[in-house]
Amino acid sequence: MKNTNGNCLIGQSGGPTVAINATLCGVLNRAMETNAYDTIYGMVNGIEGLLQDKIINLSEIFGSQAEREKLQTTPAMYLGSCRFKLPSPEECPDTYAKIFDIFKEHNITSFFYIGGNDSMDTVLKLSNYAKEHGHSVQVMGIPKTIDNDLPITDHTPGYGSAAKYVATSLLEIAHDTYIYNMPSVTIVEIMGRNAGWLTAAAALARNEYNSSPDLIYLPEVKLCRETFIKDVKELQKKRENIIIAVSEGVKGVDGDYLSASGDAVDSFGHKALSGAATVLEDWIKADIGCKTRSVILNVLQRSAAYICSATDIKESLMIGSAAVDAVKDGITGKMVCYKRISNDPYKVEIITADVDGIANAEKMIPKEWITDDQSDVTQNFIDYARPLIEGEMKIPFKNGLPQYCDIKHLQ
Amino acid sequence: MKNTNGNCLIGQSGGPTVAINATLCGVLNRAMETNAYDTIYGMVNGIEGLLQDKIINLSEIFGSQAEREKLQTTPAMYLGSCRFKLPSPEECPDTYAKIFDIFKEHNITSFFYIGGNDSMDTVLKLSNYAKEHGHSVQVMGIPKTIDNDLPITDHTPGYGSAAKYVATSLLEIAHDTYIYNMPSVTIVEIMGRNAGWLTAAAALARNEYNSSPDLIYLPEVKLCRETFIKDVKELQKKRENIIIAVSEGVKGVDGDYLSASGDAVDSFGHKALSGAATVLEDWIKADIGCKTRSVILNVLQRSAAYICSATDIKESLMIGSAAVDAVKDGITGKMVCYKRISNDPYKVEIITADVDGIANAEKMIPKEWITDDQSDVTQNFIDYARPLIEGEMKIPFKNGLPQYCDIKHLQ
Numbered sequence: 001m002k003n004t005n006g007n008c009l010i011g012q013s014g015g016p017t018v019a020i021n022a023t024l025c026g027v028l029n030r031a032m033e034t035n036a037y038d039t040i041y042g043m044v045n046g047i048e049g050l051l052q053d054k055i056i057n058l059s060e061i062f063g064s065q066a067e068r069e070k071l072q073t074t075p076a077m078y079l080g081s082c083r084f085k086l087p088s089p090e091e092c093p094d095t096y097a098k099i100f101d102i103f104k105e106h107n108i109t110s111f112f113y114i115g116g117n118d119s120m121d122t123v124l125k126l127s128n129y130a131k132e133h134g135h136s137v138q139v140m141g142i143p144k145t146i147d148n149d150l151p152i153t154d155h156t157p158g159y160g161s162a163a164k165y166v167a168t169s170l171l172e173i174a175h176d177t178y179i180y181n182m183p184s185v186t187i188v189e190i191m192g193r194n195a196g197w198l199t200a201a202a203a204l205a206r207n208e209y210n211s212s213p214d215l216i217y218l219p220e221v222k223l224c225r226e227t228f229i230k231d232v233k234e235l236q237k238k239r240e241n242i243i244i245a246v247s248e249g250v251k252g253v254d255g256d257y258l259s260a261s262g263d264a265v266d267s268f269g270h271k272a273l274s275g276a277a278t279v280l281e282d283w284i285k286a287d288i289g290c291k292t293r294s295v296i297l298n299v300l301q302r303s304a305a306y307i308c309s310a311t312d313i314k315e316s317l318m319i320g321s322a323a324v325d326a327v328k329d330g331i332t333g334k335m336v337c338y339k340r341i342s343n344d345p346y347k348v349e350i351i352t353a354d355v356d357g358i359a360n361a362e363k364m365i366p367k368e369w370i371t372d373d374q375s376d377v378t379q380n381f382i383d384y385a386r387p388l389i390e391g392e393m394k395i396p397f398k399n400g401l402p403q404y405c406d407i408k409h410l411q
Numbered sequence: 412m413k414n415t416n417g418n419c420l421i422g423q424s425g426g427p428t429v430a431i432n433a434t435l436c437g438v439l440n441r442a443m444e445t446n447a448y449d450t451i452y453g454m455v456n457g458i459e460g461l462l463q464d465k466i467i468n469l470s471e472i473f474g475s476q477a478e479r480e481k482l483q484t485t486p487a488m489y490l491g492s493c494r495f496k497l498p499s500p501e502e503c504p505d506t507y508a509k510i511f512d513i514f515k516e517h518n519i520t521s522f523f524y525i526g527g528n529d530s531m532d533t534v535l536k537l538s539n540y541a542k543e544h545g546h547s548v549q550v551m552g553i554p555k556t557i558d559n560d561l562p563i564t565d566h567t568p569g570y571g572s573a574a575k576y577v578a579t580s581l582l583e584i585a586h587d588t589y590i591y592n593m594p595s596v597t598i599v600e601i602m603g604r605n606a607g608w609l610t611a612a613a614a615l616a617r618n619e620y621n622s623s624p625d626l627i628y629l630p631e632v633k634l635c636r637e638t639f640i641k642d643v644k645e646l647q648k649k650r651e652n653i654i655i656a657v658s659e660g661v662k663g664v665d666g667d668y669l670s671a672s673g674d675a676v677d678s679f680g681h682k683a684l685s686g687a688a689t690v691l692e693d694w695i696k697a698d699i700g701c702k703t704r705s706v707i708l709n710v711l712q713r714s715a716a717y718i719c720s721a722t723d724i725k726e727s728l729m730i731g732s733a734a735v736d737a738v739k740d741g742i743t744g745k746m747v748c749y750k751r752i753s754n755d756p757y758k759v760e761i762i763t764a765d766v767d768g769i770a771n772a773e774k775m776i777p778k779e780w781i782t783d784d785q786s787d788v789t790q791n792f793i794d795y796a797r798p799l800i801e802g803e804m805k806i807p808f809k810n811g812l813p814q815y816c817d818i819k820h821l822q
Binding site: 016045048049074075076077080081082083164167168169171172173174175176177178179180181182204205207208209210239240241293295296298299300302303304305306307309386389390391392397399400401402404406407408410411 | 427456459460485486487488491492493494575578579580582583584585586587588589590591592593615616618619620621650651652704706707709710711713714715716717718720797800801802803808810811812813815817818819821822
């Protein structure tokens with residue numbers, strides 16, 4: 001059979017989110033309903049898998065709407081991920097030649113890459129290479145990250161669901177903590193290396209009866225041990241149980257990660273982190289001496305799909321769909337972004353932006369959204385984040401467990 | 412106003428579960444619909460709070476059905492808990508005199524205590540004291556514990572929801588883990604000091620595409636470092652990502668807790684535990700050297716109400732209701748229990764049993780439900796546990812968060 005429209009290829013990279021498969025589903029839905037491509041392929045394990053020719057036929061696997069509906073609330077990454085930093089064409093011309101050979105072999109006319117900062121660097125490099133070498137392949141970036149740290153886009157797909165998980169967990173930890181009538185400090189460690197968006201979401205747990213978390217420490221501020229102990233002691237004069245939200249990436253007054261121990265780095269060269277909560281726990285044990293507990297939210301904050309935000313899932317479907325339309329309009333080397341029109345009523349539009357200003361950049365929480373005492377966020381943050389956690393999805397269950405898509409191809 | 416029926420008092424003790432408030436709700440519902448008491452009181456912070464006269468009027472607070480419906484899916488313990496071991500009447504006659512004075516002062520004719528092994532010891536002591544001293548107060552124990560370690564009752568309220576959380580989390584951790592195409596070992600640490608029921612529930616995560624957890628280590632077996640490393644290495648020949656479920660209470664070949672460090676004990680004299688996963692992680696790093704991650708499920712396994720089991724919540728309502736009926740029938744010094752009639756179709760009845768055989772006892776997983784290689788559970792366990800995690804509740808949400816009962820009285 002001769003291809004008429006050409007084919008497209010979709011990849012996912014970086015860390016998982018609950019919404020990244022909804023974005024994949026959005027691309028599939030729109031590509032199928034507009035007959036944009038003859039075949040929709042997926043690369044397994046990102047660019048690294050592509051170089052090993054690990055390609056699957058998504059048109060076949062997700063031909064039925066029922067299967068696509070299951071996909072939209074399946075956590076982590078249906079296509080798998082990689083931790084592969086694409087070198088520059090100057091460093092490794094053969095890698096680029098191979099990638100574009102594979103594109104040609106499968107008649108790929110559009111390539112969608114769903115990921116975070118590092119993935120947008122790949123989009124930038126491939127689209128530049130295509131332009132410079134006269135390849136007609138269009139390359140489109142689609143954001144995702146629970147960290148919410150991509151510039152230009154108002155927020156990122158996956159953030160709202162992770163924020164809902166964090167806020168809900170903080171509320172449940174409050175219920176769990178308040179049952180004992182004895183002084184205690186509970187420290188909840190939340191993901192976020194340099195940007196505190198997800199840790200800040202802990203503030204959304206406050207309601208008419210719950211004022212915790214009592215303190216919120218973001219990676220955007222430097223944490224002084226003496227101030228920290230003073231803050232905790234002040235709070236203990238008012239109540240028995242103190243709950244603290246802390247980012248895994250919180251830094252000390254010297255600007256180093258509190259948790260930094262040794263020189264371990266991941267394959268992107270980022271310092272491997274663990275144990276900010278443990279450091280605070282040790283400080284409290286040494287300087288105050290009351291009952292202390294650390295709760296590390298760990299990978300469930302990015303994979304607990306049953307508590308996803310309906311706003312996040314629906315927008316993720318929309319942004320995947322918009323990426324297909326943008327490519328159809330001839331756009332390449334860009335990323336689809338959310339643009340917020342208003343907070344109340346909450347309204348967003350989807351635009352495209354040069355990936356050049358996004359790749360390898362990080363968006364921090366604005367200084368004016370952090371309180372003067374550096375241990376909380378302001379109402380501006382609440383107004384920004386609240387709409388993103390609104391709404392619940394109906395998740396299919398079977399035998400008492402959520403029903404997700406089969407991921408045997410990743411094993 | 413003169414009391415005609417007398418009043419009742421309800422308390423909660425021990426660790427939280429997602430279903431203990433459903434049991435409280437069951438008592439309230441039945442007591443209200445049968446007009447069993449003039450006023451239903453709640454003691455705040457268990458027996459310890461009672462001795463400080465911390466009593467609230469539940470008839471007033473939960474007069475509306477809407478409020479009771481919110482209560483049935485509110486996590487942790489609406490009435491708070493305590494870590495107070497009631498001494499014997501010989502040791503502290505004054506404590507008993509004071510408790511029964513408070514009962515008399517509030518015209519308490521029935522006392523319901525919802526808790527685990529230690530709470531049933533309180534039920535036993537108070538009911539014996541009442542009989543010996545001619546007090547007509549009836550004392551009824553109602554089980555709860557995520558540990559599922561109470562004798563006689565087929566299972567305990569709270570276990571099914573915690574088991575559903577554990578199984579769902581293991582499934583989501585599998586989705587999260589399989590995205591990377593590199594050797595890794597993920598260790599998930601689950602609560603359970605001496606009985607492995609909750610850790611065993613990890614086995615329920617297996618489905619048509621997911622065979623993990625690959626290994627399950629219960630506190631009922633002794634774990635040998637050499638065998639453990641051999642098991643992991645064997646598995647690594649077959650697949651990249653290994654997932655291990657381990658109980659916080661897993662023991663080494665010497666019979667000591669793997670995680671035991673120092674002599675710290677809680678107020679019941681139980682050894683304080685933490686870090687079984689960390690020990691296994693250290694073994695793997697030293698003897699194998701691949702990427703390892705520990706996920707400690709921590710307090711969320713007992714407080715994540717939005718993933719509760721509908722079977723558990725409905726049975727918890729039933730058992731609370733049955734406790735009221737039992738007291739009406741003149742029963743005292745007993746605990747209401749589940750008796751399983753059949754697995755398929757799943758059917759339970761509620762009976763009463765002497766609290767004498769339950770207090771301070773622990774029910775372990777039967778040896779024949781553990782595989783010969785000591786690193787998994789058999790189909791018998793699956794058949795037993797699967798029905799307990801079935802069904803989902805509709806949890807009310809507001810502003811993106813679950814709507815639970817106000818717990819200002821605990822702060």
